[in-house]
Amino acid sequence: MLTILRSIFRTGCKTETLAESTAIESGAQLLEAAIRKHFNSSLAIRQVDAGSCNGCELEIHAVNNCYYDLERFGCHFVASPRHADMLLVTGPVTRNMETALRMTYDAMPAPKLVVAVGDCAASCGVFGRDNYAIAGAVSDIIPVNITVHGCPPTPGDIIQGILQAVEG
Amino acid sequence: MSSAFVQMLQAVLLLLLAPLATGFVATCKARLQNRRGADVMQPWRNLRKLFGKEVVMAAHASWIFRTAPYVVFTATVMAASVVPALLVDTPLSLTADVIALVALLALARFFLALAGMDIGTAFGGMGASREMTFAALAEPAMLMSIFVLSLGAHSTNLTTMINHTLNSPFALHPSLAFAMVAMLMIAVAENGRIPIDNPGTHLELTMIHEAMILEYSGRHLALMEWAAMVKLMLFATLIADLFMPWGMTTDASLVGVAVAFALWIAKLAGLLLALAVIETSLAKLRLFEVPEYLSGAFVIAFLGLLSYYMLEVGA
Numbered sequence: 001m002l003t004i005l006r007s008i009f010r011t012g013c014k015t016e017t018l019a020e021s022t023a024i025e026s027g028a029q030l031l032e033a034a035i036r037k038h039f040n041s042s043l044a045i046r047q048v049d050a051g052s053c054n055g056c057e058l059e060i061h062a063v064n065n066c067y068y069d070l071e072r073f074g075c076h077f078v079a080s081p082r083h084a085d086m087l088l089v090t091g092p093v094t095r096n097m098e099t100a101l102r103m104t105y106d107a108m109p110a111p112k113l114v115v116a117v118g119d120c121a122a123s124c125g126v127f128g129r130d131n132y133a134i135a136g137a138v139s140d141i142i143p144v145n146i147t148v149h150g151c152p153p154t155p156g157d158i159i160q161g162i163l164q165a166v167e168g
Numbered sequence: 169m170s171s172a173f174v175q176m177l178q179a180v181l182l183l184l185l186a187p188l189a190t191g192f193v194a195t196c197k198a199r200l201q202n203r204r205g206a207d208v209m210q211p212w213r214n215l216r217k218l219f220g221k222e223v224v225m226a227a228h229a230s231w232i233f234r235t236a237p238y239v240v241f242t243a244t245v246m247a248a249s250v251v252p253a254l255l256v257d258t259p260l261s262l263t264a265d266v267i268a269l270v271a272l273l274a275l276a277r278f279f280l281a282l283a284g285m286d287i288g289t290a291f292g293g294m295g296a297s298r299e300m301t302f303a304a305l306a307e308p309a310m311l312m313s314i315f316v317l318s319l320g321a322h323s324t325n326l327t328t329m330i331n332h333t334l335n336s337p338f339a340l341h342p343s344l345a346f347a348m349v350a351m352l353m354i355a356v357a358e359n360g361r362i363p364i365d366n367p368g369t370h371l372e373l374t375m376i377h378e379a380m381i382l383e384y385s386g387r388h389l390a391l392m393e394w395a396a397m398v399k400l401m402l403f404a405t406l407i408a409d410l411f412m413p414w415g416m417t418t419d420a421s422l423v424g425v426a427v428a429f430a431l432w433i434a435k436l437a438g439l440l441l442a443l444a445v446i447e448t449s450l451a452k453l454r455l456f457e458v459p460e461y462l463s464g465a466f467v468i469a470f471l472g473l474l475s476y477y478m479l480e481v482g483a
Contacts, residue, residue, distance in 0.1 A: 001449040008200055008448070015204040042213040066203040074206055074213060079370045079378055082224055082385040085217075109222040109385040 014066040041074045043166065046084035046108070050101050050138065051127075052091025055152040056118040060088060062155045070159065081107040086165065087114045088158075089138045092124040098135040105142040113165045116144045117158060119151040126151075171420045175258040179249035181429075182405065186248075186397040187211035189404065189440055196444035211397060218390035226287045226383055236283035237384065237391040240276045244395040247272035248402045252326060252409060254428040256334070256418050261327035266314045269326075269406075270307060273358075276395065277303055284380030291372045295379025298455070302357060302364070302376070305462035310354045313469035316347035317410055319476050330413045342479055346472030348411045353465040355403040357458070360396070362447040364458055374452065401436075408435040 047060055063070045064077065078084050081104045093101055105114070116138040119125040124137050138144055148161035191208035198205020225233070250264045258264070277299065284296035318324045320341075321332035357364040360377035369375055372382070381392045409416070415431030417424030453461060 004449050005445070008202065011202045013199070013204060014202045042210070042217040044214075066201060069198075069203045069205065071198065071206050072204045074210060076206075076214075077370060079372065079375070080382040082383055083389060085221075107224060109224045111221075 015069040015072065043073075043075045043086060043162075044078045044084045045075060045086045045088055045162070046078055046081050046104070047088045047090070048097075048101060048104055050089055050091045050097040050121070050141075051094035051134070052118065052120060056090035056121075059152045059155055060090070060117065060158060063158055068155050068159070075162070081105075082109065084108055085112060086162065087112065087142075088117050088162075089114060089121050089142075089144075090117045092120045092127045092131075092134045093136055093138055093141050094133055095135050098141055101138075101141055113146075114138070114142060114144045115161050115165045116147045117161065118153055119149055122147045122149055169420045169422060169425065171255060171257065172259050174255045174420045174425055175249075175260055177425075178253040178255065178258075179245075182248045182251075182253060182401055183245060183398060186394065186401040187215060189401050189436060190397045192437070193400075193440050193444050193447075196441055197448055200444060200448040211393075215390045215394055218385075218393070219387050221386040223386035223388055226289075228286075228288055229383075230286055232279075232282050233286040233383075234388075236279045236286075237388040237395075239279040240283075241391040241395045241398075243272050243276040243279075244398050244402070247276070248398050248405075250326075251402055251405050252330060252416065253405050253432055254417060254425050255420055256330050256413070256416050257327055261325070264326040266318070266324045266326060266329075267311070270311060273399070274303070274307065276399075280380055280392075283384075287383045289383060291375070291379045291382055295376055295382075298376045299380060302458055302462060305459055305466070306354050306357050309350060309462060309466035309469055310358070312466060313347040313350035313354065313472065314410065316343050316469060316472040316476055319343075319473070320480070326409060330409055330416060331418075333410075333413050334416070334418070341476075343472045343476035344411060346468050346475060348407070350465045350469035350472065351407055351410070353461065353468070355407060356443070356446070357462060357465070359400045359403060361443060363450045363453040364461070366452055374455070404436050404439045405432070407439060408432065 047057070049057060062068060081087070085108075087105065087108065089101065105112075116122055120127060121138045123129070124131070124134055127134055129136065135141065139147070146161050146165040148157050150157050153161070188208050188211070191206070191211045194210065195205050195208050247269050250260050250269060252258055252261065252264060281296035281299050284292040284299070286292070314324070317329050317333075320336075321329040323329060323332075356362075360367055365376040365378075366374065367378070369378065372379060375382075377396065381389065384392055412435060415428055415435075417428040
């Protein structure tokens with residue numbers, strides 16, 4: 001226990017102001033302002049993997065790490081669609097996840113937003129639309145507010161996408 | 169100031185400061201994880217947003233599901249308002265009985281578990297069964313550790329117990345050390361904190377408290393979460409009351425109340441900071457080890473009882 005505490009204090013705060021990458025920094029500041037305006041400074045996000053290869057999940061996970069630290073802008077990930085304001089959907093929608101995704105969307109309380117993250121969510125990506133296991137892109141199943149492109153998109157792109165969705 | 173006013177003041181303060189206390193723990197944890205994290209006001213913002221959101225109800229929800237948030241919130245707030253925070257001798261002090269307090273918390277827990285089972289989802293029922301299993305072990309341990317103090321004060325009334333501690337000369341009682349360790353262990357378990365439950369988890373299989381409120385949304389969820397925050401505040405105040413009541417005022421004068429308030433905040437901050445450090449440096453226990461942890465707390469409280477009889481009776 002003392003070892004871990006010592007290493008915590010030696011490491012110090014690793015959250016950057018993101019000053020060296022000005023695009024992310026300005027995006028993050030705009031995001032903070034937009035969340036303050038539209039969601040009373042509090043945005044709950046539910047992530048659904050509709051059939052992704054987990055590449056996008058790794059990048060979404062990175063958004064929460066101590067470098068990007070999305071939590072400081074009032075965003076947090078929640079465990080249930082009933083608690084959520086925003087749905088992050090990754091991957092092409094497989095036949096097995098089609099109903100689940102629709103039910104997740106229906107379970108969310110209004111006002112609700114959907115962000116499709118990654119090329120697969122946007123247009124089925126490398127898996128292809130005519131694949132027998134795939135029901136379609138996310139926008140074929142539920143209404144999508146914003147699509148974030150990239151395979152996988154960087155955490156900066158994801159922050160930008162969340163921002164655009166919140167601003168409407 | 170009249171004592172009735174101070175009573176009202178401390179109940180309202182407990183209610184309003186509860187989200188800040190939870191936010192304080194979250195901020196401390198973020199800093200300990202080398203992140204910046206949200207500020208202490210974030211839980212308040214979450215609650216404000218939730219109160220403005222739509223309520224989505226499952227198709228199978230009965231009246232139990234709809235009324236449970238109000239029952240849970242009211243019972244927890246009632247329990248919190250009888251715990252003396254600033255003034256020892258309040259108008260409600262006759263009702264400030266520890267057994268009544270545990271019963272009020274048990275009522276809240278009962279409705280929380282019912283609500284978890286009402287919808288019929290697998291996770292709700294699982295959370296309810298786990299909560300009740302651990303409650304059956306945690307409640308006797310909590311009562312046992314409080315009885316150690318009651319033995320000296322000859323009462324289970326909180327006001328009498330605090331007065332007894334304040335009026336007796338300062339001495340190190342081995343029995344109180346045991347009781348305090350047991351009480352701290354129980355407080356961590358009762359509030360669903362690491363190493364028992366993880367309030368930040370998204371993994372349904374490890375959830376206890378969160379699993380029961382997965383189906384709630386909007387204002388219902390806000391009430392459930394607020395009740396959990398008040399409960400954390402209640403336990404911190406109770407531990408401060410029982411084991412370090414110094415600084416609490418016995419008359420309702422302005423200076424006395426102001427000093428009591430400052431010391432109360434300092435004690436709470438210390439306890440919550442300790443909680444953040446514990447949560448950062450410990451791993452969550454395996455579910456089947458939780459009963460051992462809780463029976464450990466019971467045994468420690470029982471040792472406190474024994475050491476009271478062996479070392480302190482007649483001393």
